[in-house]
Amino acid sequence: MQRWWFLEENGEAKGTSSSTSQKTESSVKKPKQPTPAGDRRYTFRVLVTYDLLKDETIAITGSCDSLGNWDPEQCVQLHPENGKLILHYCSTNITVSIQSKYFATFVYTPGRFSVPQNLAPKLTIPIRNQPPATSRISGPPESPRQESDPFNPPMHSCLSVPAVPNGVLHASPLFSDSLATASTSDKETTEQTNHLIVYRATNMQSSSTQRYAKIFNSQNTHGDRNIWRLATELPRDASVKYRYLICSVDPTSGNVHVRRFETHIVPRQVPIDLADEEVPTSQVQPKIDTLGDIDGNIKLDKGWLTTETIMQFKFFDNPFSVKERIKNRLLYVKITTMNLRINAETQNLSSLLEESLSSDTRENGAESMTTYSFTEVTSLRNPNVGYEQQSQFGCPYHKDDFLIYNVTVAEPENVAYLVDLYTYSSKSKEDEPPYHLGYHYILPNFLKKSEGVLELPVTCASKHRPLGMMRIEYLKVTPLLPSRCTLERSYIRYWNKRWTGLDVGHRGSGTSFKASDGNVIRENTIASLKKAVAHGADMVEFDVQLSKDLVPVIYHDFDIYVSLKRKTTLETNDMLELPMRELTLEQLRNLKVYHVVEGRNREAKFFDEDLEEHQPFPQLSEALDQIDPHCGFNIEIKWSQKLKDGRMESELTFDTNVYVDCILRVVLEKAGNRRIVFSCFDADICTMLRLKQNLYPVMFLTLGVTSRYPSYHDPRCNSIEMAVRNAYATELLGIVAHTEDLLRDQTQVNLATEKGLIIFCWGDDNNCKDTIKHLKSLGIHAIIYDKMDIFSDKAVKESVFLVGARESQAALLQQINIENRYEQTNQHEFLNEKDVRLSLDKAASSTEATLSTSTPSI
Secondary structure, X not given: OEEEEEEEEOOEEEXXXXXXXOOOOOOOOOOOOOOOOOOOOEEEEEEEEEEEOOOOEEEEEEEOHHHOOOOOOOOEEEOOOOEEEEEEEEOOXXXXXXXXXXXXXXXXXXXXXXXXXXXXXXXXXXXXXXXXXXXXHHOOOOOOOOOOOOXXXXXXXXXXXXXXXXXXXXXXXXXXXXXXXXXXXXXXXXXXXXXXXXXXXXXXXXXXXXXXXXXXXXXXXXXXXXXXXXXEOOEOOEEEEEEEEEEEEOOOOOOEEEEEEEOOOOOEEOOHHHHXXXXXXXXXXXXXXXXXXXXXXXXXXXXXXXXXXXXEEEEEOOOEEXXXXXXXXXXXXXXXXXXXXXXXXXXOHHHHHOOOOOOOOOOHHHHHHOOOEEEEEEXXXXXXXXXXXXXXXXXXXXXXXXXXXXXXXXXXXXXXXXXXXXEOOOOXXXXXXXXXXXXEEEOHHHHOOOEEEEEEEEEEOOOOOEEEEEEEEEXXXXXXXXXXXXXXXXXXXOOOOOOOOEEEEEOOOOOOOOOOOOOOOOOOOHHHHHHHHHOOOOEEEEXXXXXXXXXXXXXXXXXXXXXXXXXXXXXXXXXXXXXXXXXXXXXXXXXXXXXHHHHHHOOOOOOOXXXXXXXXXXXXXHHHHHOOOOOEEEEEEOOOOEEOOOOEOOOOOOOHHHXXXXXXXXXXXXXXXXXXXXXEOOHHHHHHHHHHOOOOOEEEEOOOOOOOOOOEOOHHHOOHHHHHHHHHHHOOOEEEEEHHHHHHOOOHXXXXXXXXXXXXXXXXXXXXHHHHHHHHHOOOOEEEEOOHHHHOOOOOOOOHHHHHHHHHHHHHHHHHHHHHHHHHOOOOOOOXXXXXXXXXXXXXXXXXXXXXXXXXXX
């Protein structure tokens, strides 16, 4: 839509244009209207040009607001066929309403006019997605596109992008145009990404909030910086807070996918002095913001999944077995996506597979094969590299390397993957590129499960003969639906500097089946958790897994023993060992269930299970409801892993995505204001937890170098060094290290802290006051240990988060006092209005900075 504004002031016409298109003038007779005393006469001519689709209806309505009268023919209904429609009309407030079968009704109100304050109309335009690009050819989609709130996305979608970036978003009343200007580096910008600003405006009097998203509509390049500019209008009587983000838009569905977004606890805020006086747009001198940087504090994190899927391909443990003559050559791995969707212009599937889609060999006729995707790669051989876009010939695989490819796709069922291998000739020159050695296609039917291992042949690129084999382990990460994540606030990598040396209760009050003394409470029960809280635990750590009916319960071991006979003594044949996952929650609670240690020793250890809080298998939701909300939770996700010798800890029956989603839904629904940290020994589960939500931090549990436990097949868990590299590349909060490994080499603490990672520690070595004190002196952020009532040296038995809550309350009271003083002075005595508003914002920022790490809204 294009528009021109013509302002006639006292009969003198002045014109401005918002488009470079050819202007069209028309004289429209304006009905005579009375002019209120003291007001100047304003007449507006509006030219609206819109490319109408077939069967669309357009209606133009207008009113003179306070000027009084209006022509009876103020509404014009037109039913055109195809082509452009040019309309002329006069009004101080024009509304263009377009109805179409291709999308929901779109109401467009053009920009505000520079009229006296008492005549300024209240204008509102909703944000609307553009109709699907295919609608002009193939007809309407199955269901109409709906508007969505960028801060609170609908259950089936994510962010909404405005179709007209320059449209007025809100004005009631308006002050001068504010220019949002941001700069980014080249590596943060690609051809498929857009730069957005999302903000909310809260009315100071009514406390009502409106939320918006806008695309930056201009870009200039200065050296290695991209300067993005956007002009918009903001309400004067509202507090406006905003964030920048980088997103991509799926051209087929219009869904918006967040690539990077700012995660400062206190978001950006429009300076107060901008609203104090009317300033022409031409005189506004915008400050250039740097994406992710607020006053030197850099917080820019990877986005979360909304509707897209990430396919992760892993190359490790020397996965290539090739012919002897090329066995010792350095191989470069490249993964390219290919579109398998069959349409009228596409031939059969076999013809598609014959054509390589590597960007360096693709022919001009292969555009129809391209698909919406992003491919990023990281090598854990390099300690200081996160995920980056793959180069033209891919990433080299060195001996004992660990390559991870993340491929983001919108329709995984219609995408195949071409794995190309490149290498340098033994006689190649310095400036000669590598040659194409071999390839293999991975079709989507190979990737139906959430995780798996692929053994694939490598086909020679020139002779199409077998060259060898390659092994690829894959992980499919799907979005959590319905999504509960917003852009209001994220603690995905947030940790307060004051939170150091925290005391974390292991399984509540400790491991009960290893204790040799009496007076212990059964581990992982509500009673055990409450006892740890009563003795000053800052957090409690416990294990969560699913019952057969997909209910998250708190329990550590994969197996249990069930009593077959009701006897006072247990005999050899009275026990049946079962996987916990094979019993429903009701069965777990109704059957006489024993711990593995009790089953093996044939000796019951606890006889207080008649008390509800001492019952095993409490639900995760019960813990979230019943434990003091000021105590944080370290929720360890139990998941069976493959050991280095090839055995599994326990057989897997759950789909990985379903497993993680069930736990996340309970936490997101029940957590409230509680501080929560997820952790897991499985690196893939940590990846899922990080990508499926943007609220709670994730930590990677590590086994480290030890002889106490068998090593895992995945090398990322077997050393602190590899764990740190994986956590850094995946943008986790940090790692949970094995204390045995830390005490063996204390300098490993610096491996994590120097990269800005948080480090917890776990292990039997922690059950000693001197060891706990020593670990705190090393700068460990949290120590997980048993028997909080014995080993804790706290003088005041309360959580550090309770202290923070008191400080937040004090800051809130300070804010209320300032507001009361402001009302009492009636904006005239003792206090300057601008100073009061600055004080209010300062108090509010102080409150926000100390709020719970799980609060989902500002």
